[in-house]
Amino acid sequence: MKWINVKDRLPSETGNVVVYLEGLDGKSIEQIKCYICPEYGFVIWETLDDEDVEGLVTHWMPMPEPPTGENN
DSSP states (O other): OOOOETTTTOOOEEEEEEEEETTTEEEEEEEEEEETTTTTTTEEEEEETTOOOEEEEEEHHHHHOOOOOOOO
C-alpha cells in the first residue's frame, strides 16, 4: 500500500486507518479512527480511545488486510 497525501485525497468511508502524524512529540505512524462528514466536506480524526488527535495528519492509508493461513 502507498501513503496518500491528505491534500490529494481523504478517506471516503468512516473507519480505522493508518496515518502519518506530525505531533508535538515528533512524527509517528498510528492507527486512528476516521469519521467522514460529507455534509461539511471534511474528516474528523480521533484516537482509538475516542480522543482528539493532537497533531497534523499529513498522510493516510487504509488498514492492511489481516494475515490468513495456518501459520498465523
